Amino acid sequence: MAKGVVPRTARRIPDATIRRLPAYLRALEAEAGQRLTSAALGVLTGFSSEQVRKDLAYFGAFGTRGVGYPAQDLASEIRHILGLDRELKAALFGAGHLGTALARYVAATHRDVRIVAIFDPDPEKAGSEIAGTAVTSLVDLEGEVERLGVAVAILAVPEAAAEPLARRLAAVGVRGFLNFAPVMLSLPPALDGGPPITIHNIDLSIELQTLAYFVQVHETASV
Amino acid sequence: MAKGVVPRTARRIPDATIRRLPAYLRALEAEAGQRLTSAALGVLTGFSSEQVRKDLAYFGAFGTRGVGYPAQDLASEIRHILGLDRELKAALFGAGHLGTALARYVAATHRDVRIVAIFDPDPEKAGSEIAGTAVTSLVDLEGEVERLGVAVAILAVPEAAAEPLARRLAAVGVRGFLNFAPVMLSLPPALDGGPPITIHNIDLSIELQTLAYFVQVHETASV
DNA sequence: TAATGTGAACGCCTTCACAGCA
DNA sequence: TGCTGTGAAGGCGTTCACATTA
Numbered sequence: 001m002a003k004g005v006v007p008r009t010a011r012r013i014p015d016a017t018i019r020r021l022p023a024y025l026r027a028l029e030a031e032a033g034q035r036l037t038s039a040a041l042g043v044l045t046g047f048s049s050e051q052v053r054k055d056l057a058y059f060g061a062f063g064t065r066g067v068g069y070p071a072q073d074l075a076s077e078i079r080h081i082l083g084l085d086r087e088l089k090a091a092l093f094g095a096g097h098l099g100t101a102l103a104r105y106v107a108a109t110h111r112d113v114r115i116v117a118i119f120d121p122d123p124e125k126a127g128s129e130i131a132g133t134a135v136t137s138l139v140d141l142e143g144e145v146e147r148l149g150v151a152v153a154i155l156a157v158p159e160a161a162a163e164p165l166a167r168r169l170a171a172v173g174v175r176g177f178l179n180f181a182p183v184m185l186s187l188p189p190a191l192d193g194g195p196p197i198t199i200h201n202i203d204l205s206i207e208l209q210t211l212a213y214f215v216q217v218h219e220t221a222s223v
Numbered sequence: 224m225a226k227g228v229v230p231r232t233a234r235r236i237p238d239a240t241i242r243r244l245p246a247y248l249r250a251l252e253a254e255a256g257q258r259l260t261s262a263a264l265g266v267l268t269g270f271s272s273e274q275v276r277k278d279l280a281y282f283g284a285f286g287t288r289g290v291g292y293p294a295q296d297l298a299s300e301i302r303h304i305l306g307l308d309r310e311l312k313a314a315l316f317g318a319g320h321l322g323t324a325l326a327r328y329v330a331a332t333h334r335d336v337r338i339v340a341i342f343d344p345d346p347e348k349a350g351s352e353i354a355g356t357a358v359t360s361l362v363d364l365e366g367e368v369e370r371l372g373v374a375v376a377i378l379a380v381p382e383a384a385a386e387p388l389a390r391r392l393a394a395v396g397v398r399g400f401l402n403f404a405p406v407m408l409s410l411p412p413a414l415d416g417g418p419p420i421t422i423h424n425i426d427l428s429i430e431l432q433t434l435a436y437f438v439q440v441h442e443t444a445s446v
Numbered sequence: 447t448a449a450t451g452t453g454a455a456c457g458c459c460t461t462c463a464c465a466g467c468a
Numbered sequence: 469t470g471c472t473g474t475g476a477a478g479g480c481g482t483t484c485a486c487a488t489t490a
Contacts, residue, residue, distance in 0.1 A: 014481060022432040026405070037449065046407045049449090050483060057451055062352045065489045066448045070229035082432050083439030090431075104320070104428060109405075113431055151438055152431075166391075172319060176438040178430055182249070182332075185268045198437040200430045207401055208336055208375075209245040210307050214421040215374055215399040216306030237459060272471090273461060278472055288467045288472045393479065 017055045019045060021078050023057070028075040037068035084112040089149055091174075093165060095120035095128075095135045095157035098180060102156055107131035116148045142172045152176030159183050170197055178202065233266060240278045243270060244301050245276070251298040260291035260315035307335035312372055314397075316388060317379035318351075318358050325379055330354035339371045367393045375399030382406050393420055401425065 027044035029034070036044075038052040056062055056069070063069045079085050091116050092103055092175070099118065106113055108131075118135045120126065126137040136144065153174050155162050162181035169177075170187050177199045179185055185199050199218055250267035251259070259267075261275040268275070279285055279292070282304055286292045302308050315326055315338050323343065325384075329336055341358045343349065349360040359367065376397050378385050385404035392400075393410050400422045402408055408422050 006369060015479065018433050018436050019429060021436070022426075022429045023407070025432070026428070046409070048483075051481095053450060054452080054482080061451070063450050065450045067490070068449070068464085081436070083435045086430060086439075088431075088435045088438070089352075097320045097327070101320035101324060102427065105304070106431070109428065111432065113435070152434055176434045178427075178434060184246070184270070198434060202427075202430060202433055203245075204325065204401075204425075205249070205332065206242060206245045207310075207425060208329070209248070209307060209332065210241050211312045211375055211399045211401060211421060211423055212306045212336070213241050213244070215311070239459065262471085272458095272459075276472060277460080277474080284473070286472050289470045290468070291471070 012057050017058055018082075020045070020051070020055055021082055023047070024052070025075060025078045025082070028078070029073050031071055033071055035068040036071050036074075037064070041069070067135045079112070088113045088114045088151055090114065090152045090154055091117045091119065091145060091148070091150040091169075092133075093119050093157065094158075095122070095125050095130060096156065099154075099156035100130050102154060103131045103133065109131075115154075116150060117144060119144075142168065145169060145174065146172050150174055152178065154178045154180075156180050163187075166199075176200075180204075226418065236281050240281055241305075243268070243274070243278055244305055246270070248301045248305070251301070252296050254294055256294055258291040259294050259297075261286070264292070282398070301334070301357040311336045311374055312339045313337065313375045313377055314340045314342065314368060314371070314392075315356075315377045315379065316342050317381075318345070318348050318353060319379065322377075322379035323353050325377060326354045326356065330356075338377075339373060340366075340367060355432060368392060368397065369395050373397055375401065377401045377403075379403050386410075399423075403427075 023045040024041060027041055031044070038049040038056075041052045042049040053063075056074070059077065060170070062074050062077060062149045076085075076143060080117055090113055095118055099120070103115055103118060106115055115131070115133050118130055118133050119138055119141065120135050121138050123137065125135045130136050150169075151174065153166070153169050153176070155165065155177060157165060162183050163185055166177055166179070166185050166187055175195055175197050177185065177197070179199060179201045182203050182205050185201070187197055187199070189196070246268040247264060250264055254267070261272040261279075264275045265272040272364065276286075278421075279291060279297070282300065285297050285300060313329070313336055315322055318341055323342070326338055326341060330340055338354070338356050341353055341356050342361055342364065343358050346360065346362050348358045351358050373392075374397065376389070376392050376399070378400060380388060382404045385402060385406050386408055389400055389402070389408050389410055396417055398420050400408065400420070402424045405426050405428050408424070410420055410422070412419070
């Protein structure tokens with residue numbers, strides 16, 4: 001292959017690969033050494049060295065044969081691939097315990113993601129502040145979201161509130177959702193040929209109930 | 224998800240199938256009608272009808288050709304498969320905002336999962352109560368866990384605390400972990416040929432950072 | 447020599463197509 | 469007739485094996 005800049009759209013990249021990139025990034029940032037081999041990165045992240053090499057090779061040839069990967073440069077590269085070299089503007093919905101925990105966690109650990117607004121319908125919460133961001137009522141929700149340029153929404157709201165809210169947000173251009181409510185969000189497939197909408201669901205019940213299965217199965221299996 | 228050794232059952236059941244069972248169960252309980260076809264279940268859960276049929280067929284022939292599946296019976300069957308016909312005893316670690324939210328959510332929505340203990344090192348929290356369960360200090364952690372028969376642990380603790388804690392718990396027989404700390408837990412592979420340990424990680428950073436990728440990619444793709 | 451980058455083989459899931467049965 | 473249950477086909481992702489190169 002010709003040397004130099006590798007086209008970023010050359011091949012289709014597996015979702016599974018994308019989901020491993022944050023782990024590589026975390027490991028690279030924690031190490032901060034000069035170089036790491038794919039084997040070392042594998043140990044740090046729990047993936048095989050072949051997996052590490054294949055994943056990274058989708059985006060270009062960042063390593064040096066016989067040596068390994070340059071930690072700093074590779075970290076920058078992954079940040080760029082994930083789009084974390086530009087600040088991601090997020091809005092949080094729901095200032096309950098879950099929302100509060102999320103806001104604090106993001107503020108404390110993600111320089112690349114900024115929570116630009118926190119919305120909650122409770123009038124008693126409006127005006128308070130969580131991790132440096134004011135809690136706002138839902139009056140003029142759409143106006144605020146558009147004014148702030150919110151790209152993604154984090155939904156920490158009750159089950160019934162999630163879908164109507166998501167629809168309103170999708171209508172004003174929010175294209176990513178991190179949904180903690182135990183419902184399958186079904187949104188219209190993006191208005192008028194606009195960019196697709198991505199939904200990531202985090203469902204505690206699924207995790208708990210599948211955990212129940214694996215714990216139970218292993219119980220019977222050992223007999 | 225953790226891989227885990229697969230026991231000898233009739234057929235090997237894909238992990239992906241297990242992860243869909245809670246969605247079927249939720250849909251069946253919400254409907255509560257007499258019968259549902261695989262197509263109807265598919266619409267409710269967002270999966271294809273073939274997928275629904277294949278998943279259910281792994282465990283037996285529950286449906287009637289030309290008719291569909293009996294909602295009540297199928298729900299019971301799925302609860303049995305997941306092991307939810309016996310109460311799952313869980314302990315929660317960390318009584319911060321996240322832990323509080325989790326405890327309340329589980330208490331409010333899961334009759335089949337019971338949080339039998341909440342542990343937190345903060346002496347000011349010990350003695351208080353969350354969702355009807357007392358918060359306990361870490362004194363005699365092992366004794367309490369064994370006495371209560373804790374099967375799974377929910378870890379809502381700081382990053383640094385997660386792995387040492389998990390090791391202590393694994394040593395006294397806890398076999399399932401739901402880990403919210405952003406670390407790859409690496410536990411010894413189950414002591415003396417005992418049952419395997421299952422770890423489910425819920426990592427907010429991974430979800431946020433991959434969401435950043437998809438939002439970004441679609442941006443460039445549409446131009 | 448050591449470790450990357452990559453075609454090929456493999457295995458797991460999903461989708462397809464249809465046989466089987468109330 | 470209508471919908472389930474299931475072998476076969478197909479697709480996707482991981483693992484293997486090795487050619488490649490600093």
